[in-house]
Amino acid sequence: METILFCAPVAADGTLAKASLEALSAAKTLAEGLGATLAVGLFGADVAPAAAAVAACGPVFAVTGEAFAVARYATDAAALEALAKAASATIIIAADDSRVSRALPGVAARLNGRIDAHVVAIAAKDGKPLVTRGYYRQRMTAELTRAARPWCVTVSGGCYAAYDGAPGQASLTDVSVPVTEAMTRTTIKAVVAPSADEQTIRPDAKMLFVAGAGWTKKQGDGAAHVPEAGQLILGFLGKAKASLGSSKSLVDMGGEGESVLPFLTHLHQVGQTGATPRHQKGLATCCHGEEPHVVGWRFITERRAVNLDAACGWAQGKADVLYVADAFEVMRRVNELLG
Incomplete structure (x- = not known):
């Protein structure tokens, strides 16, 4: 036995x-x-x-x-x-x-x-x-x-x-x-860890918020608004206590000399070459929604996406709900509602 x-x-x-x-x-x-x-x-x-x-x-x-x-x-x-x-x-x-x-x-x-x-x-x-x-x-x-x-x-x-x-x-x-x-012989001198408010990877959070490369691209006025993008994302994470994820294209941009969100690392990467989280809800913003990225979402129970392209990968049956809208405008309003 x-x-x-x-x-x-x-x-x-x-x-x-x-x-x-x-x-x-x-x-x-x-x-x-x-x-x-x-x-x-x-x-x-x-x-x-x-x-x-x-x-x-x-x-x-x-x-x-x-x-x-x-x-x-x-x-x-x-x-x-x-x-x-x-x-x-x-x-x-x-x-x-x-x-x-x-x-x-x-x-x-x-x-x-x-x-x-x-x-x-x-x-x-x-x-x-x-x-x-x-x-x-x-x-x-x-x-x-x-x-x-x-x-x-x-x-x-x-x-x-x-x-x-x-x-x-x-x-x-x-x-x-x-x-x-x-x-x-091996000893621990100190434990350095961010405070709960600074932590952006939260495995126990109910929601996963994933940022795509669109956050750093030129917007409708012809200019990029990376600092504002960072404020909107961090503001939502702090108010909703959500966990942060990222598409591979966004975390890779740092090595290409482009403007990036400074708080993102490859540890945030979600997808075929990243993590496969298991949060109850997921919200993808400015992500294309193609298979290599979506495969990391297979264990997310409820999947929603915000994208200006109504024909993006998320619209092809990969998201439960697709909001065809400007992510900047959507997240400004969401943060206002969250107080």
Whole structure:
């Protein structure tokens, strides 16, 4: 019988990230489908609050200590390896976040196992675990199963509802991991991050706002209005708490010496060669709406676009609603309505 282990780092406040709680839902789904044992593996400075929050899921194995409070490959990999061995795990499931994704492949190698990342669905079929993941920027999907054990799987965010079971008294088992000086050689001096108002990439936002190259082109008066475009976009993001995306053509313009929106980077890029976000709503402005760009929108539930060209790609059945209008005028009015 399979033994499924859900693994996650614990934040400084003792809680689990939303992405980890979503991965826990995936692990529970698989355990119920296989009739398998589910265990939880946590590591961090203090895991007690997180352990209580997931107590209903099964026995909890914990690696604790200040050495495991920060993201560091050596200590994270050691903790994950020890948790997998303590639980005798055959399938290890974790969130597809930066911290676990960096360490878990090395753990799979240490345990002579296999790993599949960026999984979007997990299910039991004919008594076997089956995972679904995308290829070629999500334009194709494949269902995979493996005979090799342990099998490590990371689950992409936004694919499952976050676990919200009732807290309880956890059955906690401490797992000892010797920490050597070599393992803590890497240290974190400081964390530099923008304030919440300055952050423009918000994975948990309900809306995605995508800016296209048209924002920097000459407008009806024959002149470009890049500074005003930036003010309108940032004003909307601040009032609507939306996440910002960009077409490839716009982020590429910076390397061509053209006027650009200074707050855009390639991290904002959405499309075939960019991100495939999963926001509930999406609003594209000044984008052409052709296939390479729209492929990044396939998981957006409601898609709307603003474009002066009534025959653009968005009008060809790719947008639920197309507003044939000037994006400058539309966003000025929208910002006024938002106050």
